[in-house]
Amino acid sequence: MAFENLSSRIQGALKNLSGKAKVGENDLDLTLREIRLALLEADVNLQTARSFITSVRTKALGAKVLDGLNPSEQVIKIVNDELISLMGEEAVPLNKSDKIPTIIMMVGLQGAGKTTTVAKLANKLKKEENARPLLIAADIYRPAAIEQLKVLGKSLDVPVFDLGTEVNPRDIVNQGIKEAQKNKNDYIFIDTAGRLQIDEELMQELKDISDIAKPNEILLTVDAMTGQNATATAKGFNDSLNITGIVLTKLDGDTRGGAALSIREVTGKPIKFVGEGEKVDNLDVFYPDRIASRILGMGDxxxxxxxxxxxxxxxxxxxxxxxxxxxxxxxxxxxxxxxxxxxxxxxxxxxxxxxxxxxxxxxxxxxxxxxxxxxxxxxxxxxxxxxxxxxxxxxxxxxxxxxxxxxxxxxxxxxxxxxxxxxxxxxxxxxxxxxxxxxxxxxxxxxxxxxxxxxxxxxxxxxxxxxxxxxxxxxxxxxxxxxxxxxxxxxxxxxx
Amino acid sequence: MGLFDSLRKKKKQEDSVQEDSVVEKKQSVFEKIKDVLEVDLGTVEDYKTVPNNVDELKEDVYQKGLEKSRSNFSNQVNKLLANFRTVDETFFEDLEDTLISSDVGFEMAMKISDQLRNEARFINIKTKADAKNMILEKLTQVYENSGNDEDIKMNFSSKGVTVFLFVGVNGVGKTTTIGKLSNLYKQQGKKVLLAAADTFRAGATEQLVQWAKKSDVDIVTGKEKSDPASVVFDAVIKAKKNNYDILLVDTAGRLQNNVNLMKELEKMKNIISRELPEQPSEVLLVLDSTTGQNAVNQAKLFKDSSDVTGIILTKLDGTAKGGIVLAIREELSLPVKLIGLGEKITDLKEFNSEEFIYGLFKDLIEA
Missing domain, CATH: 1.10.260.30 (Signal recognition particle, SRP54 subunit, M-domain)
Incomplete structure (x- = not known):
């Protein structure tokens, strides 16, 4: 499971402090250096790691001793609190429209898992709210992308709207929304093609689609295994589309999941869901506090x-x-x-x-x-x-x-x-x-x-x-x- | 020193060429604008030239985009050097950070900075340039050492069918790479067969079928959710019987820590070797260049289960430069054989190690 390696390193670092009645500045710096390296090794962005360490250090030095905690426990508490604030305090639910339909648009790099996430999310809504979603297939570029969405739609018994690969995605979205209004679908998912955040032409296409659909939610799908580049991607998409949330995928791998820590900081947008497997129900709500305690080995x-x-x-x-x-x-x-x-x-x-x-x-x-x-x-x-x-x-x-x-x-x-x-x-x-x-x-x-x-x-x-x-x-x-x-x-x- | 010197020479050459071309380019952009303006006022004949010009202009934009990403790593190092005062512990700590944040790989970053810590005692480093040269020399040296006896060519069987097996985690671009490669080999006049052994992901088979149509090659498919090994078996038999030159086997994406799926991969490979001894000629791990430290784990575990022989680095047209392959080369001595640079059928290139490292360090080298 993700985060394990990160947690074992951070715990190792914190062990230096255990049993110490007093934590001096030297001990603290030594521990913080270890934590910083652990964060970097886990693909946490350099800037994020640095500011994290600085704020833990300031708080740890200026902290008053709380009842019932010895100094080392207190440092742990500070690290825990900082981790939580880094990832957002609370789980953020899906944005919903006042009246139907709620429109959700998926964007991201190639191979991040947009289509799979659409299916998982549609399935979740269907199961939990008896929702009747419509999926719009707007990826006309990758071979068989539409086919993939159709197969998934069929297995979930959710309708898929498509106009083949010869029609402009803007028109597909436009007509798809009309179709949904006609059928009184309560959720619309727009599955867009994967693209690079520096591809100006395709980014313009996304902006246009967003103008047409006026989505309540623009979810950026990010592969949890991404390295330092995660922040560049997230920033690129956020700057041009003003995304509303993030879905972190492939967290069932042995990645250290550092991307989760930095993306939130860079974009200021919450991580809403995490994908943890290939099955259609492997999608969980992202709880920052739970992940923080998992990282610190407190368990979940x-x-x-x-x-x-x-x-x-x-x-x-x-x-x-x-x-x-x-x-x-x-x-x-x-x-x-x-x-x-x-x-x-x-x-x-x-x-x-x-x-x-x-x-x-x-x-x-x-x-x-x-x-x-x-x-x-x-x-x-x-x-x-x-x-x-x-x-x-x-x-x-x-x-x-x-x-x-x-x-x-x-x-x-x-x-x-x-x-x-x-x-x-x-x-x-x-x-x-x-x-x-x-x-x-x-x-x-x-x-x-x-x-x-x-x-x-x-x-x-x-x-x-x-x-x-x-x-x-x-x-x-x-x-x-x-x-x-x-x-x-x-x-x-x-x-x- | 050899590589370092040759990189320097290259930079010198390129600089002089660039100076010339900048002048040229300025002119040509001016011409283009003039052309466009003329067209607006001009004749129908002139109009025909516009799309060309627009394309060229677009290409300039694209080049600039690449430029931005290429200098990423160098920017980091330059930033580090901007704060340079003396070679002290802070400097090395910053160096560690810089290297790690360039996705060079954690272990490798620590190793490089530890070595430099030792060496710095014997060299007198006073200026920024000294420090820069020290870092660069070390980087190229490490790169050169780990690249000894590297086999970056694709291996073909001398007689009979050549089989390439493609493996990797989900969404790295296996199917797309096979599509591109099938086109390449077809162009070279080879008889190519594809095996769509990704029976798991919805629409995966359909995706490969479309690529097969595009490059006009044959394909063996199986039913959805059927045993992928059976597809491999059918394809191998067909390739043997009908004397195909090359068989490209697509597999479903799988995370390297999923034991059962890794076993499935082993099974597919065993079937190939059972029916065609000495095959597969290559087991290629497809790696997304945006992947961070996890890429090392991927390489390790895939190598364990299916004896990976080489790496294909995809999505290099983005902002990530795949610095992690340096760590993979160093730790597992797996060479990069091909690189993917975009979505077009021709966007697949052979890997040139010198150019790759040059791309990473280019802006650091002072002629």
């Missing part, structure tokens, strides 16, 4: 919790809990849990959202085969009904039968059974109130049941999460406190 607990809330069926979880109390958690429930966890996305991604985990060396090289879930499922499904309910029945000969039935080895079957038993015992402990979650976890989880999280760990056979420790632990603590505050705030909101 909020995203994780949110995922858990939407993807885990609460009633099912409650039923299981009841069963557990009576110690009747069986293989069917196990399978069920696996499926729910699986729905949340790759397990290694989720683990890394937890405080202290992003930087855990044990996790650095871990990659859990998505097929492993399928294998586990096959093993459970090869059991008889009574076996699933009573694991004590599983004699060696039965295990051999299950192994050949599921096409896995006996070793794997044994492993699964062991995992199941561990999980059952652990859940049993928790429900009886004897278990111990890592500090702060229980409070923080609030309305999400703690067992759900804990069984994700045992389910994946990973060590429990006391890792981190040291500075990571302190940083994690900070994150927890903030997360807890936020949850309470949300709760209040809901009650109103």
């Amino acid at each position: 607990v909020l995203t994780l919790i949110e995922k858990a809330q939407t993807d885990l069926d609460e009633k099912q979880a409650a039923d299981q809990l009841e069963k557990l109390r009576q110690n009747t958690f069986d293989f069917d429930d196990f399978l069920d849990q696996l499926k729910q966890v699986q729905n949340m996305g790759p397990i290694e991604d989720m683990l890394k959202m937890l405080p202290g985990m992003a930087n855990n060396p044990a996790l650095a090289n871990i990659s859990i085969d998505p097929k492993e879930f399928a294998h586990m499922q096959a093993i459970v499904q090869s059991m008889t009904k009574s076996e699933r309910q009573d694991p004590n029945l599983l004699s060696p000969s039965r295990r051999r039968r299950i192994a050949s039935g599921s096409g896995r080895s006996v070793i794997e079957v044994n492993k699964l059974i062991k995992q199941f038993i561990q999980m059952r015992d652990m859940m049993h402990k928790f429900t009886n109130g004897k278990g111990k979650l890592p500090a702060g976890m229980e409070n923080m989880l609030g309305d999400v049941d703690s067992s759900q999280l804990s069984d994700m760990f045992s389910g994946s056979g990973l060590p429990s999460m006391n890792a981190g420790g040291g500075i990571g632990g302190k940083v994690a603590d900070l994150a927890m406190k903030r997360a807890w505050k936020k949850i309470q705030k949300n709760k209040k909101k809901r009650k109103k």
Whole structure:
């Protein structure tokens, strides 16, 4: 996942300060130098990196000691605050028109991911708001660009307006908008051709289209792997089009994502969405504070919790809990849990959202085969009904039968059974109130049941999460406190 | 020193040529304006010459655009030197920053400035020019050293089919490059076959089909979402049977950290080598020149999985200059073989390393 390398370097730099009761100017400069190099190595723009360091330094030197924080923690807090302010304080929603249609125009360099993002965004709106978008294919230059949008539109069941490649994009947009008004579409997406910000002729075309369509949103798509050039691109597009927001794509790569830090500073425009995969639902809202804590290795607990809330069926979880109390958690429930966890996305991604985990060396090289879930499922499904309910029945000969039935080895079957038993015992402990979650976890989880999280760990056979420790632990603590505050705030909101 | 000297010589020559041409250009622009004016008042015959002139004027604009971007790196170094007082720690720190921000690559930037830190103790550096020369000499030296025994030519099989496999992350320009290359080889009188093994991205096959039509070459396609390896297999068999000279295999863009997709690539490559031993002749990593430090990761991981033999640097007509290839050469000794300079079918050039480095450092060199 993106930002990991950046976060490990910055954490390394901050480690110099850990345990120090007093942070002198020398220590601070040494640490800041490391942070500056880490930023540059992550493709953060030179100017941005410099001004970042200067403002952290001024604030760190002039800071009053806050209650409950030692000086090193305070520096971390300042770095965190500065990171957030660098990326924008809060998530910025899509601009919407008062009356339909809302017009969204996508612009960017070649190959940044405009067309893919159009499809993802249309899908998101369709899913969340029952929107009825129309996609306008205005890329007449690249071979088969229209075809690409049509195929995507078809798979999403969203209409695509095109006039082939022989018509001027300005006319296509003009007629497309009329078409949308006729059909009462509530969103219009204009997919434009990729172009260089220094190509004056094509930039003029964009200006004209923008004049014709008067879009509510002009989104610049930027490849997260872009180097120092990211700022030049963003500035070029912003100067001629006055863009309204940014979409950062390909963040699922191993890029350090420094582009995210500098673009906002250079254009003053918010990053609204991030693309994190090739599937049509791999588009997330950009939360600056969450990314900041991910960079500092505080984990992205909020995203994780949110995922858990939407993807885990609460009633099912409650039923299981009841069963557990009576110690009747069986293989069917196990399978069920696996499926729910699986729905949340790759397990290694989720683990890394937890405080202290992003930087855990044990996790650095871990990659859990998505097929492993399928294998586990096959093993459970090869059991008889009574076996699933009573694991004590599983004699060696039965295990051999299950192994050949599921096409896995006996070793794997044994492993699964062991995992199941561990999980059952652990859940049993928790429900009886004897278990111990890592500090702060229980409070923080609030309305999400703690067992759900804990069984994700045992389910994946990973060590429990006391890792981190040291500075990571302190940083994690900070994150927890903030997360807890936020949850309470949300709760209040809901009650109103 | 060899390269450094030759670059100097080149700069000297170009300067003198430029002085002449500036005078010429001034005249010609004047002529052009005069022409245009005359046309407005003039006859129909004159009118015919206008489009030409307009094109030429446009070309001037384009040249200027390139100029702007080319001097990017040099500007950075010049800015650094503007603040030059003495060679102290601040100077080297600034140098580090400058090099990194030119996308030269983090490791390489640190290495260069560390080496210079050591060397500066033995050289007496007093003026800006001294400092500049020191930096430049180091840069060219590093460049020269890492370029030993470099193979920047495309390799062809002496008999039978030559297979080129194209790999890279999403949106770098693989399909476009293949389109351009198919046209080039067709022009050279070769019998070219394309394999549209990107069955994943919507419209990718269609895109290559259109290129095939444009350059009038044959193509093998598969169904959407089908196994790309099966398309590769079909294409290899067809190429063998019908005695094609060259088979260009397009693959879907994939991020280098996606283990399963990298395995898929390995499989495709294995199929080619199984059916045609000694092939593919080239596995070409297509790299977007705007990519930053991540390009090194890309090169490393693609090299691991599919034994990349060379790099194609695309989108060099933008403002990025792809300084990161220096780091890739240094770390992985992967040569750049071709460069993409635009969207037209002819916008693909062979890579000339001397010219590339000259482009990067041009404005720094004082004749």
